[in-house]
Amino acid sequence: MKSYALFLGCTIPARQPHYEASARKALTKLGVGLVDLDNMTCCAPPPLQSIDLETSLSISAYNVCLAEEANLDVVTLCTGCYESLAMANNTLKANGKLRERVNKILSSVGKEFKGTQEVKHYLRVLVDDVGTDRLKESVSKDLTGLKVASFSGCHLLRPSALLKFDDAERPHVFDDLIEALGPKSVPYKNKLKCCGGLLRGYADDVALAIARDKIVNTTKAGVDCIITLCPFCFLTLDLGQMLIKSTFHEEYNMSVLHYTELLSLALGIQPKELALEFHKIRLDNVLNKIK
């Protein structure tokens, strides 16, 4: 079975060990290898792209170079890391002039971007290297009693011209992977709309109003939980409900889980192995429905 260079990024090791633990344990159980490389850095996400695109592109390319040297494709958990690294990888593979410009900068650290490897999101690895049939066969718990709202976040899908992950207006890959585990993925209003997470720190009021919409719309759909992929979406929707409570005096108690946590639970990994105490909103209602 194939091995990948695991790109963790900043937020997951800093704040979300539940994401990392579930992602590692599930993929290992499914027989995909993960390699931790030395000297990776920040992926150069939108906040850095906002400061200087040439710098962000060079930093993303530097991290891809580390995987090239190890002769490994990259897998990311965070969709923000996925977007930064995949956009840089795909742009530099296609644009020789820009590649030359970036390689000039990378020569300062003795690297050269060659364009020999792929950057994949975790979900793509599940599709390509495990497959939905084997995924279904690997499920050992009954999750069919769960109704969930899938929320992939923006940067799994867009800009689709560069990422080519799924149809940006009518995506299905994420929902298929959820339903392969047993739960029903329920449609809800403005499902593909942003969570506002990237505005936190600059315009907190706007960010919180957008996050509140997501919580209201998923609550109206009558789901047991929201399933996320991006650590910022998770933070915005999970911790965000504390802020919604103090700002709008509204209490929703909508559970939020990363897909890898749902996957781990479906594969029979014990909840106590998953660092679930890092969730702000309790998960009892979800765990009680898993038989």
Add this chain to the structure above:
Amino acid sequence: MESEKQRKPLSPFFSEEIAHRLGGETITLCYQCGTCASSCPVAKTTDKFNPRDIIKLSLLGEKQQVLSDGAIWLCSSCYNCQERCPQKVEIADVIYALRNTAIKEGHIPNIYAEFAAGLMAEGRIVPISKFVEKKRPEYGLPTLKPAGSDAMKKILSATGFDRIKWKKEEAS
């Protein structure tokens, strides 16, 4: 309304300047249909942000207003507008080009100066928490590999990022 005297001078070549920057290449293709604004989650929430207006003002040469009034920092980078633009204007990337230009001209929101400081110090935007790092073995997680902060510093020096004047100014 501003009087003629207060009005900042127009920069007729502003859109060309942006079109020559990384990310800004497609700005002049805009024909102001408004698909971006009607697809924008932020524009639905606050009247302080409208991507169509930002492009219009840029095409009209209103450089000072675009770079300094704070609106460009309200884009949530969701790329919905870019996905739907019938003219293939890469709107979210154009906003990055405008932000890059604003930074160069000294219009730097505090939070971005903080991001930059973290990056220059540790090679990461979000610092590792000692508390979480210590607990990793409890969750069966391997020791964290060292971050490439030396490589990061060299790249930041090669692109001139570390010479940006990080004078704090809240552009709002």
